[in-house]
Amino acid sequence: MSFIQIIEYKTTRIDEFNALLDSWVEKNAGNRIASRALQTRDRDQENVYLNIVEFPSYEKAMENSDRPETAEFAAQAAALCDGPPVFRNLDLLNERTFQD
Template sequence: MRTHTYDQEAAMFIQMIQGPCSKQDEARQMINTWHQELAPGATGWLGGTHGFTDDGQLIGVIRFDSREAAMANSDRPEQGEWAARLMALMDGPVEFHDCDDVTLLMDGGSDDAGFVQIIRGRVDDPSRLKAMMADTTTLHEMRPDILGGTLAIEDDGSFVETIAFTSEAAAREGEKIEPPPEVRSELAYAMQSATFYDLHQPWFESRA
């Protein structure tokens, strides 16, 4: 797999989709078809992280260099046709989230990750959450299993955090490490209403 870290991307806008999908092979092929056929014409598209949760949710976190680029992609007729085909494979309603406010954790993530966690929650002070993401010295020393991540925040304080790990085994071992009191306090604040989604077999796409 080609190594790709997201700190190579100067600006970022994130679209996140999530919905129930039992036709997982077909959905993955449909997403791969987008990469092969539509990605070359998608100006500003940077890449994406995809996977299925244990309860059959398809989650995709797609990166563009701006909202304008993402909206221009959505307006393409071929994008609309492809999206209709993907939606036909879903088992129920699909959520869409658009986020201009994106913060990178360390290298922002890596296409070499063996395990990814998607964390969804809401905070009343996004600046506090972003400050925690920016202070990575302790985290890097404490959790070498974390390759990086992205934090995407909506206007109401809802957030989608995507964390890339070297492997699930390493992530589970890392979870046993007790963080310092000040870090523990900030984590408790950020994760008080959070839901975690594990992508055991994530796959990635990035612009060459």
Template sequence: MFIQIIQGRCTRPDELHALVDTWREELAPGAPGWLGGTYGFTDDDQFVGVVRFDSRDSAMANSERTEQGAWAERMMALMDGPVEFHDCDDVTLMMDGGRDDAGFVQIIRGRVEDTDRLKALMTDTDLLHEVRPEIIGGTLAIEDDGTFTETIAFTSEAAAREGEKKDMPDMPESERETMRQMLKEATFYDLHHPWFASA
């Protein structure tokens, strides 16, 4: 799987939401290897889109389509400033990936040195079920420099907030250190009203 993260400030959320829906309805059927996407806005007008393809080649082929270029121009016209794109070939699914019935989504962006340990920790489903049963899926996308984007789907925001109050479970010190490093200087993007698209 290949993931592209799109992020930028937008104070015209209704228009951008409608434009993303237009892409799903009109362009998605011809998009090679497109699997789906998770989208939303934070309270401070940050738009975040996490788009999934079956490979980098498919994503690049989609970007080269004439109709995709025209759509991207319309999207850029709605943004308040520069837009960031992050391409990730290293993708790990948590509990089979995201869920389109999630009531709340949290995006975490940060950087770690030991990416293998982070992936192992995030895919320990027994641990996740024990500590945070309200988590129903997610993806972990890692860039070459160790920058990661974790997309976590929750049953609801209320359940997520309750889960945040729990103490960390007993675990080896190496895993605790990975968690501390992951959360150090990480940025959290709360999507209170996420929406989804699937192939």
């Protein structure tokens, strides 16, 4: 079963955060566990962002969380945020794609 993690964070330093994220993505090319990632901005709350990351399974997500590279990125990202991130851990029960 696919697993989705939503990470909500607040930052006034989004350009620095994105540079760090781009660097991490490049550094981990060929070693990624996530199958898809989206970065979003909350239209109703200033400087609030959500990353939506999909994994093949909960177990693979936890494997990713246990990687030293992930811990290093999380620590560096936290330094750019205005408080701790909020995590939501979701099992994907149903998926629909609409083309009309």
